[in-house]
Amino acid sequence: MNAATPKSSMGARPIRGGRERVKPVVPPPVAAPFPPEFRRLLRELLARAPRAHGERVERLPRRRAALGQSGTxxxxxxxxxxxxxxRIDWAAYARSGELFVMQLEEEERRVATILLDLSPRLVVGTPSRRVAALRLAAVIGGLALRHLDGLTVVAPGGGTNAVSAFAGVADVERLLVQLEQLPWAEVAPPTAVQTLLQSGPLGRLHWISDFVAPRAVERNLAALRRRGGRVVGWLPALPDDVEPPARGYLTLQDPATGKRVVVTVDDALRSAMRRELAVLRRAQERVFAQSGSTFVxxxxxxxxxxxxxxYEEVLRQCRT
Amino acid sequence: MPDLILLHAERAWWLLTLPLVLWLVIPPRPRRVEATAHLPQWEAALQGLRRRRPRAFSLQLLLLLLAAACAVLALLGLGVAGQVGPQRLVVLLDGSQSMAAHSAFERARERVVTTLADLPAEVDVRVLRCGGPMLRRHGESARRLHDLGAPAGSRHVDLAALAGEVAGDPTADVTAHDGVVVWTLTDGQGVGTLPTVGALTTFGAAASNAAVLGVTVTDRWPLPGLELAIDVIGHGAGAELAVEVAARGAVVAPWSVTRRIPVGEVVRFECELERTVPGGELLVEVALAQDALPTDDRWRLQLPPLPAPRIAVLAAAESGPFVVAAAAALATEVRGQVVAPAVEEPVGLLLVDGGEVAIEPGTVRALCFGARFGGPGAGGAAEPAVARAAAGVEWDRQQPFLAGLDLSELRVERWNAETLPTGPGVEPFLFAGEEPLAVVHRGQGTRGAEDGSASVHFAFRLADSNLPLLAAFPQLLRRLFVRSYGAAARIRVDSTPPPAGEQDLWLRATAPDRPLPEFGTPDRPLGAWLLGGGAVALLVRILCRRRDRAVVGQA
Incomplete structure (x- = not known):
């Protein structure tokens, strides 16, 4: 967030005097998140990377697993x-009066799922957190396609590309294209997780987001935990997540909501902001730790x- | 809700300063707009520091705008529109003598004071006392009716004409701001017509009245005898009135008479009185039962004291016996005495016949016959430098002391004009051709100025004329004695005849009273209030700023 975002790219015009006009901002599409240099790096990573670990969620042949809804x-x-x-357990309904769905332990199948946050809030940073998230998804997805049986990319708010399934190394290029075409979309975490849960078997879940609302993440991690999914939270970390901007008189805008705040940044405010950012970081780590998930x-x-x-850290996390 | 107006609407362009002030005061927009994912953390940090976000329309801004608006409105002259109506009042207060009847003047004064106290302070008030001395009062002095005196005298002005002149055009609209309202307060006495413009308040009522119109005095000074002719008139409802006329005071025996006199006719009462030697006030009055106007009932006369002169005679050796005989005869007539002249012993009259006397003309009461005198203007020769006969002698018949005297037989054989004083204050009254033979020198000194005493100088000695032999000589001698006393021998009348038209209280003009109209009030500017309000707004704004700084300091 060190560099100011051009005014024209921020949508709503700031109001003189500080009162914010609440209007969500729709950032422009990210231009070329996967340059040739990154593609060469990705190929190198996939060629030399150790075997990635996925969740064994399917024991039957892949075709059968894709069609069946049975299991233990x-x-x-x-x-x-x-x-x-x-899949509704009518016997349980007869006993309790509430509808329950039977969860079946499917046949072993090593798959991975990427839950990608498309929030405009990821526009911050240089390069933006959005670009970093896309490249992170590309690396994780490529490793999954290289070593596992399948990959599901869930991007809530992505329209027709909200849920996409990939299989095999050959789908890496399609994965990159799909990621490039993802739009900006602000979806609440409960809705995103709901979309994720409806997408099918999760396998290992890689949740890429900025996690600026740890409380909402906490509830959804609990829901995923009940589904038996193993979650790895990825936060593309920016310098602004630790250090507030230098002193100055500036307007801060939340791209997701369009809300603005005019502040005069001085030493006292910077100190207070550092404390708030530390509190946020601790909350993010605590949320994932309490749910038994990994937070990176x-x-x-x-x-x-x-x-x-x-990307060594990515490789290490995918290896474990 | 009062009507608000702008007294200086031409300054309305100052309102343009308000948007300028607003533009200058609103915090500038930050040039940097940064996207952040941590807006809740920023807000929490700000809240932790108790900092408020800069707001475009904060209380401080509103207070500043209020102060600026107050200042601009004060500059524009915002004020409360006044009430339309006249703002000038001219009070014509009848102060003539008849207003003393039934205490009409006092009631009129009270009415004016009460009414003026309720008038708006902006109304310009002028009071004209009509009747007696014309008095004008303006402003606060008019509102207090300061020093208007007592009712006396006659009304020298026509109230109706004066009211019309003051009010200007009688058909003018007195409700206009520049209108003048005339308020006449009178008893209608001696007024042909009452004013038809403005407000009118009448006082008084028909009542009986008797008045002393005049007192004619025949004075026999230096003798105590006194004759009075008193003219009395009475007005009442019937055909006759019973009046009592009396004279009392500095007389040996007071005099009074009661008589019924016809109404409306002047009746003369005559009496002879003998006044007291010290003199004093003689009061002549008429009494009538239920007399409504007592101020015209009495006359006051100041009687001078009767003289008891010591007459000294200075006669030259060659003078004949005439001057001594004349002094004796005069002393007998004025009840004085002839004394021998002595140094530093005052005398009432000095008779000098020939020779030389060291007196200053006009400073002592003296009758000098061909005598030279010392002091200023002296220079007469020991013997008449001009000795000639005066065949035809003329005298000033306008002089009171020569009235009725026949001096045609006067023959002067020798006379010297150089024995007469010259200069200011000299009045010749006896002539030989064009040259004076005798003069009266009115005193120019301190004593002469005080009592009007004079010295009489003849250019010839008694022995050089046949004046002592004339029949008019004793009378002339006594009159010259009176003349030498001047004003000290005259009766002073302190009263004046009551004005005509102020006596008959049955002859008064009447008309229904007309109230005063509603007076206008001027536009009341609110500049002081606006400036005060603006100052208060700025003060409150300063307090708000200090409180905010204190909060930041605590944080």
Whole structure:
């Protein structure tokens, strides 16, 4: 957030005097998030990367698993809209009067799922957190396609591309194209998780977001935990997540909501902001730790930095 | 809700300063707009520091705008529109003598004071006392009716004409701002017609009245005898009135008479009185039962004291016996005495016949016959430098002391004009051709100025004329004695005849009273209030700023 976002790109015109006009901002599409240098790096990573670990969620052949909805009974979960009515446990309904869906332990199949946040809030940073998230998704997805049986990319708010399934290394290029075409969309975490849960088997879930609302994330992590998914939270970390901007008189705008605040940044305010950011970081880490999930704060490399060491942490997390 | 007006609407362009002030005061827009994902954290940090976000329309801005608006409105002359109506009042207060009847003047004064106290302070008030001395009062002095005196005298002005002149055009609209309202307060006495413009308040009522119109005095000074002719008139409802006329005071025996006199006719009462030696006030009055106007009932006369002169005679050796005989005869007539002249012993009259006397003409009461005198203007020769006969002698018949005297037989054989004083204050009254033979020198000194005493100088000695032999000589001698006393021998009348038209209280003009109209009030500017309000707004704004700084300091 060190560099100011051009006014024209921020949509609503600031109001003189500080009263914000609440209007969401729709940032322009990210131009070329995957330059040739990144593509070469990605190919190198996929060629030399150790075997990635996925969740064994399917024991039967892939085709059968794709068609079947059977398996070992693992438990119940409350029925939500969109669940297959055939999976409703009517006996449980007769006992409790509430609808439950039987969760079946499917046949082993190693898959991975990427839950990608498309919020305009990711426009901040240079390069933006959005670009970093897309490249992170590309690396994680490429590793999954290289070593696992399948990959599902869930991008709530992505329209027709909200849920996309990929399989095999050959789909890497399609994955990149799909990621490039994802729009900006602000979707609340509950809705995003609901979309995720309806997408099918999760396998290992890689949740890429800025996690600026830890409380909302906490509730959704609990829901995912009940589904038995293993979650790795990826936060493309920016310098602004630790250090507030230098002193000055500026207007701060939340791109997701359009809300603005005029502040005069001085030493006292910077100190207070550092404390608030530290509180946020601790809350993010605490939320994932309490749910037994992994939280990775991945430093966003520079825009033209396409070196392997920057992605070693990704490789390490995908290996474990 | 009062009507608000702008007294200086031509300054309305100053309102353009308000948007300028607004533009200058609103915090500028930050040039940097940065997107952040941590807006809640920023807000929490601001809240932790208790900092308020700069607002475009804060209380401080509103207070500043209020102060600026107050200043601009004060500059524009915002004020409360006054009430339309006249703003000038001219009070014509009848102060003539008849207003003393039934205390009409006092009631009129009270009415004016009460009414003026309720008038708006902006109304310009002028009071004209009509009747007696014309008095004008303006402003606060008019509102207090300061020093208007007592009712006396006659009304020298026509109230109706004066009211019309003051009010200007009688058909003018007195409700206009520049209108003048005339308020006449009178008893209608001696007025042909009452004013038809403005407000009118009448006082008084028909009543009986008797008045002393005049007192004619025949004075026999230096003798105590006194004759009075008193003219009395009475007015009442019937055909006759019973009046009592009396004279009392500095007389040996007071005099009074009661008589019924016809109404409206002047009746003369005559009496002879003998006044007291010290003199004093003689009061002549008429009494009538239920007399409504007592101020015209009495006359006051100041009687001088009777003289008891010591007459000294200075006669030259060659003078004949005439001067001594004349002094004796005069002393007998004025009840004085002839004394021998002595140094530093005052005398009432000095008779000098020939020779030389060291007196200053006009400073002592003296009758000098061909005598030279010392002091200023002296220079007469020991013997008449001009000795000639005066065949035809003329005298000033306008002189009171020569009235009725026949001096045609006067023959002067020798006379000297150089024995007569010259200069100011000299009045010749006896002539030989064009040259004076005798003069009266009115005193120019301190004593002469005080009592009007004079010295009489003849250019010839008694022995050089046949004046002592004339029949008019004793009378002339006594009159010259009176003349030498001047004003000290005259009766002073302190009263004046009551004005005509102020006596008959049955002859008064009447008309229905007309109230005063509603007076206008001027436009009342609110500049002081606006400036005060603006100052208060600025003060409150300063307090708000200090409070905010204190909050930041605590944070």
């Amino acid at each position: 009974f693992a438990g119940h979960r409350p029925y939500v809209r969109g669940d297959d009515p055939r 704060r991945w430093p966003v490399p520079a825009a033209d930095d396409h070196r392997r060491p920057d």
